Amino acid sequence: MKKIVITTYFLLFSIIMLGQTTVEVSGKVVDNDSGIPIPGVNIIEKGTTNGTMTDFDGNFVLEAPAHATLVISYLGYTTQEININNKSKIDIALQQSAAALDEVVVVGYGTQKKVNLTGSVASVDGDMLESRAITSVSAGLSGLLPGVSVRQSSGMPGADGGTIRIRGTGTLNQPPQWF
Incomplete structure (x- = not known):
């Protein structure tokens, strides 16, 4: 009887550990049209605060559960969700979104959403x-x-x-x- 209980605990522990395996995911994020790397892209495990940003060359490394979903977002591009599916290398091509750019105004040394502006904005082409x-x-x-x-x-x-x-x-x- 004691052997059965120990074997059952061992099997349950193994199943739990298999479900919790993590993978180090790396890759590169580029612009879909030009193929140019995009620095500063947010890559976050969906539903958590576990995330990272791409470096100057568009590269990233993130440790996440083997079957997690990554949310990739960047200003002016369409947000994507990608399942890891136990992969260690994921290359991502982001599609530009003109609608997202219409909501942003560059002000001085930063950016703000149009709805948050309290003054007038004028520009010279x-x-x-x-x-x-x-x-x-x-x-x-x-x-x-x-x-x-x-x-x-x-x-x-x-x-x-x-x-x-x-x-x-x-x-x-x-x-x-x-x-």
Whole structure:
């Protein structure tokens, strides 16, 4: 009887251990259209906080259960879910998603979702600047954006002495001081 109990425990322990095996998964994430590696892609085991990011060359390494599902996501690309199925090497090609890019605005040194912006956002297309005969950056911005005023302090060629002000000097009801 004692042998049967010990054998049963051993079998149950073996089955549990087989179900908990982990695999070190590695691979590369590239753009589907160009084949260029994508750095900073999030790769997370579905339903957990276990995850990693791709390096500068698009490579990643993650230890996860052998039959887990990986969620691969990156801004501007369609999110994918891939089953590991006991594989140790998975290469992923992400498809660009134009709809995801419409919701993001680059602001200063970062990005924000459009819905989170509280102020106005204006942009200048490179084609607009190319179609104008300009001698400096400040002259190129003059008259293109609402709320942006540009004043040239010198007419000397090659000397960009322009002052660019966005919505005045920063105080309410105070006219801009040009002198």
